Amino acid sequence: MTIIAVDPFYLKMPQITDAADGTQDTLLVRVQTDEGITGWGECDASPLVSLSAYCCPMSHGNIINIRESLVGETLDSPNDVVRLHQKVLRNGLDIQQIHHAYSGADIALWDIVGQKLGEPIYRLLEPQSESHSKLPYASVLFGDTPEETYQIATRLCAQGYRAAKFGWGPMGKFGEENDVALVRAAREGMGEDAQIMIDAGVVWGDDYGTAYARAKQFAQFSPTWLEEPLAPDAIEAYMGLSKRNPPVPIAAGEGSGTYRMAEDLILHGGIQFVQIDVGRIGGITEAFRVRQLAEGHGVQYVNHTFKSHLSLAASLHVFASNESFNLLEYPAEGSDLSLRLTVERLKVGSDGKVALTGKPGLGVHVDTGAMSEYLVPVRIQLGDQVIFEPVEF
Numbered sequence: 001m002t003i004i005a006v007d008p009f010y011l012k013m014p015q016i017t018d019a020a021d022g023t024q025d026t027l028l029v030r031v032q033t034d035e036g037i038t039g040w041g042e043c044d045a046s047p048l049v050s051l052s053a054y055c056c057p058m059s060h061g062n063i064i065n066i067r068e069s070l071v072g073e074t075l076d077s078p079n080d081v082v083r084l085h086q087k088v089l090r091n092g093l094d095i096q097q098i099h100h101a102y103s104g105a106d107i108a109l110w111d112i113v114g115q116k117l118g119e120p121i122y123r124l125l126e127p128q129s130e131s132h133s134k135l136p137y138a139s140v141l142f143g144d145t146p147e148e149t150y151q152i153a154t155r156l157c158a159q160g161y162r163a164a165k166f167g168w169g170p171m172g173k174f175g176e177e178n179d180v181a182l183v184r185a186a187r188e189g190m191g192e193d194a195q196i197m198i199d200a201g202v203v204w205g206d207d208y209g210t211a212y213a214r215a216k217q218f219a220q221f222s223p224t225w226l227e228e229p230l231a232p233d234a235i236e237a238y239m240g241l242s243k244r245n246p247p248v249p250i251a252a253g254e255g256s257g258t259y260r261m262a263e264d265l266i267l268h269g270g271i272q273f274v275q276i277d278v279g280r281i282g283g284i285t286e287a288f289r290v291r292q293l294a295e296g297h298g299v300q301y302v303n304h305t306f307k308s309h310l311s312l313a314a315s316l317h318v319f320a321s322n323e324s325f326n327l328l329e330y331p332a333e334g335s336d337l338s339l340r341l342t343v344e345r346l347k348v349g350s351d352g353k354v355a356l357t358g359k360p361g362l363g364v365h366v367d368t369g370a371m372s373e374y375l376v377p378v379r380i381q382l383g384d385q386v387i388f389e390p391v392e393f
């Protein structure tokens with residue numbers, strides 16, 4: 001097959017607020033081939049900054065846009081996807097956000113090869129493997145108070161979630177007593193049998209002494225992990241924390257914009273869970289490399305996903321074939337845009353778990369009717385020369 005078109009699409013809700021909700025807008029990428037097979041992918045990044053990486057005029061040999069690197073290329077096998085990943089990153093060496101931006105195209109290429117070969121993506125990554133369903137955990141913010149957190153937790157419990165992550169909001173901002181009360185409320189609301197995770201939302205920066213003290217206090221509530229107690233790049237602080245042997249496992253990694261950042265956390269940060277966003281790190285190709293590194297170092301791989309079920313499916317293919325990586329961050333809520341974007345949704349089954357659809361490629365398709373309702377046409381013109389304009393889909 002030959003790649004004949006690479007098109008990014010900017011989608012948004014009518015109103016964008018400053019809430020920490022990454023589903024308010026998105027960048028979808030469609031890749032088309034001369035055999036009529038089309039693939040889709042989604043980026044978790046600033047959509048228009050990323051869009052520019054698909055069309056910016058060449059500055060020199062290290063700033064060549066993604067579209068130019070891909071159109072006309074051969075695409076028949078997983079090896080081609082990996083080869084094109086290397087080519088795009090080499091051609092875009094000096095484009096700062098290239099990994100974020102390329103994530104969508106990389107996912108689309110895997111989708112195409114899977115469709116062509118009649119295989120779901122996880123089986124292209126690991127031939128002959130089986131996919132394993134995962135326990136979804138609902139990801140929510142702490143309430144403003146412990147009481148509010150308790151209400152949220154009881155609601156999630158009533159909805160049937162057997163695992164939930166509480167994060168950000170007041171955590172770390174009003175002293176030790178309030179922090180402990182928040183976690184106690186989460187545990188009491190979810191009940192003794194549920195798994196709870198605590199996301200500190202990078203609140204202690206590089207202060208690993210406080211992070212350690214909180215981990216000790218939270219241990220009585222048996223959280224599965226304490227997530228991002230420190231800044232994403234505070235690797236030495238993570239190292240300091242892990243050397244103290246905290247009684248609660250430490251999770252981090254969603255801020256990894258490159259493989260190298262995740263590698264640093266695994267090799268030098270002493271974390272027990274690595275959380276990778278397939279729409280940020282450079283797509284399935286890079287996320288799978290992190291999974292393999294995690295397997296070699298006794299670290300559990302978990303997805304970070306707060307986008308549509310297109311991203312959720314892409315995230316799950318990366319680690320579906322490893323049975324012991326059993327947790328799935330599950331975007332249960334989100335904007336209408338994110339909820340309506342796909343024809344299929346990865347629903348929670350009667351066993352309380354989430355599985356892939358089993359169809360070739362991603363196994364999830366974009367609902368182009370819904371897409372058209374949120375699409376914002378983008379046109380970029382330099383003088384008289386149009387370098388980007390809306391296309392049909």
Ligand SMILES: [Mg+2]
Pocket residue numbers: 167199201227228254
């Ligand atoms: Mg987080």
